[in-house]
Amino acid sequence: MRQPLLALLAILAVLSLLWPRATVMPLSSYDQRFYLGIAYDLRQHGTFTDGFSYAGGGPATLRPPGMRFTPLYPAFLATAASFDPGLRRGIACVEATAGRDPGCPLAAPVARGAQFLMLLAFYWLLWIAIAGAMGSRRAGWIGLGTGLLAAPLLLLSVNTLMTETLTLVLSAAACTLAASAVRQPAATAWRTWLATGIALGLAILSRPAFLYLLYASLGCASLLLIRRPANRPAIARGVAAFATGAAMPVLPWVLRNAIVLHRAALSFGYASHTLVQxxxxxxxxxxxxxxxxxxxxxxxxxxxxxxxxxxxxDRFGWDEHADSFYSIGNGALMRQTLAAAGGWPHHMNYLVHHYLLAEPLRHLLVTIPLALRGLYVDHWWGALLAPFSLWAMLRAWRDRSSAASAWPVLLLSMPPWFLLVFNAAVAVNQPRYNLLLVLPFALAAALAVERRLPRHGGATLPPAVS
Structure with missing residues (x-):
């Protein structure tokens, strides 16, 4: 336990040194008002709503139940506000001003303190994941040092009351557990796969995009069941445990939506909203x-x-220019497609049939620069490490049948890369959607450096189980 504790203390020291220098954005910035508005209704009326941003009204409005956003992050904010008078004042101000006042009180020590601990946990998981995948604690330290170079960026997310930090730690936990599960004996690995599913299920309740990672994971697992008949019982146990774990946190929310809103789904409206943008x-x-x-x-x-x-x-920016693509998607095109579709219930089908299927090649081509846009996590840090990460992932894919270490590398790398491409295809992709790339980028740096150092130089972990 000595080195894991040292890693934890080192992470705490670095983050504590950098955190006071991180900017705290006004509560009117970005999408914070969406979550703060729902947290207000949850505290005042005990109801998950769509918040003032989409349900309208003011502080005295009793809004109907909603499901535009998933519940975990608003619930986190509402819970934090129960212990934090500063955050309560900030939420009340955002509600009273419809999120337009940049002067709303910024104090939120409980929520931001909890997010600081989440980031601490993320970096600790990063150390554990890389050390375990490579069988070398030295590699874990190399990866940690590389990953901490992006800490100033991640601390901005700590200070911003949005889903980034929560989804980062939950998705990193899922990747780390999955990479651990493939190194364990088949008879006991199902427990770790169950925990992997639970972590991913909680990430889904934080950001719906992770639902598609679940679908992709189950699809890949199905292919393994077909292609590896000799290992079919062990794979089936792992897949069943993983799917069960993911369903445990997600199904209660879907059932609530089915009972209260007569729609058995994770969310409603926001997916087509982001797609038209x-x-x-x-x-x-x-x-x-x-x-x-x-x-x-x-x-x-x-x-x-x-x-x-x-x-x-100018046209590639946000809403600072009326003719930017984002402004058009969030304005004229949104109104036009909603009217043509007959409202939100039919909006997604309309967009898919009249835009995506009508010009799939155009959509695919535009996905490429948008994927690159989201790839540049922490600017040139991400741009520099991305090719190494892609190379490491492709090499692990090539060696997956012969090298026991290949599968941990794949399970730490493929989910963030999948989400990068998915986000570029369905949303206006940006680096904050892809912070999980810090994990495979740090892993790639550790792989590149560790392979050039003497093998006896690092304390090794138990070898992977094939």
Whole structure:
């Protein structure tokens, strides 16, 4: 236990040194008002609603139950506010001003303190995951040191009252547990697969995109069942435990939605809302498509202006320009498609049939620069490590039948990369959606360095079980 404790203390020291320097954004920034509004209704009326942003009204409004957002993060904020008068004042101000006042009280020591501990847990899981996957604690330290270079960025998420930090630690726990499960004897691994499913299920309750990671994981597991008949009983036990674990936190929420709102689903409305914002980018001209690769580089707007003129990158921004793709998707295209579809219940089907299936190649091509945009976690840090991570993942895929260490590397790498591409296909992708990439990026750095060092130089863990 000495080295894990040392790792924990080292992480605590680094994060404690950096945290006071991290910016605290106004509660009116980004999507914080969505979650704070739901937390207000949860505290005042004990009801999960769609919040003032989508259900309207003011502080005295008794809003109906809703399911536009998943419940875990609003519940976290409501619980934190029970112990935190500063956060209660901030939530009340956001509710009273419809989230438009940048001067709302910022104090939220309980919520941000809890998110700090979540980030501490994430980095500890990163150390454990890399050390375990490579059978070397030295590799764990190399990966941890590399990952901590991104700590200033992740601490911004700690100070922002949105889902990023919670989903980061839950998804990292799922990846770490999965990488551990494949190194365990088949007779006992089902317990770890059950825990893996629970962690992923909680991540799904924080951000619905993780539901598609569950679908992809079960699809891959089904292929393994077909292709590996000799291992079929062990694989089936693991898959059953994993699926059961994921269902445990998710099904109660789906049942609530079925009973209260007559819709047996995880959420309603927000998926098509984000998809239409994404579809707006498919209207790029060939010139704009080429510019997107430049403008979405880390600090690429300046380079884009230098190459193509002062306003070259304006359309790739947010709502600061009325003709930006985001503004169009969030405004005119949203209204047009909602009217044509006949409302939210039919919006997703309308978008799929009239846009995605109508021009799949165009959508696929635009997904490429949007994936690159989300890849640049912590600017050039992510841009530099991404090729190493992709190489490590592809090499592990090649060696998956012969090397026991290949599967842990794959299970730490493939989920973040899958989510990167998925986010680029269905949303206006950005680095904060892809913070989990810190894990495979740090792993890739550890692999690259560890293979060039003498084997006897690091304390080793027990070898992987094939």
């Amino acid at each position: 994404r579809i707006a980018f498919d209207a790029m001209t060939p010139r704009e498509y080429g510019l997107s690769f430049v403008c979405w580089l880390p600090d690429g707007s300046g380079l884009g202006r230098l190459i193509a003129g002062r306003h070259a990158c």
